[in-house]
Amino acid sequence: xxxxxxxxxxxxxxxxxxxxxxxxxxxxxxxxxxxxxxxxxxxxxxxxxxxxxxxxxxxxxxxxxxxxxxxxxxxxxxxxxxxxxxx
Numbered sequence: 246x247x248x249x250x251x252x253x254x255x256x257x258x259x260x261x262x263x264x265x266x267x268x269x270x271x272x273x274x275x276x277x278x279x280x281x282x283x284x285x286x287x288x289x290x291x292x293x294x295x296x297x298x299x300x301x302x303x304x305x306x307x308x309x310x311x312x313x314x315x316x317x318x319x320x321x322x323x324x325x326x327x328x329x330x331x332x
Contacts, residue, residue: 259295259305270296272325274310279321281328296326 254263269290271282282288289309295302306318 255290257292257295258289258309259291259302262292264292266290268293270325272306274312277310277312279306279310279318279325281325296322 252265252267255266255269256263257269269292271288271290273280273282273286273288275283275286291302291305295305302322303315303318306322307315310318312318
């Protein structure tokens with residue numbers, strides 16, 4: 246019999262590991278721009294371990310947002326990581 250969790254499980258787009266939703270960062274792409282989830286539209290999750298490894302997650306993010314601007318994504322990712330640590 247399957248265990249019931251109080252919180253839903255979600256999958257990281259980079260490492261494909263499943264974790265509790267609160268342990269993952271929820272992001273979205275709007276017009277090929279990476280941002281934190283704003284409450285509407287499609288989104289995806291990235292685990293904290295993958296966020297620390299920029300090279301590993303960068304390819305997954307660029308594929309998800311259908312963009313090829315590596316430097317721009319890296320800068321936005323750094324901003325998201327520092328904002329997440331402040332809260």
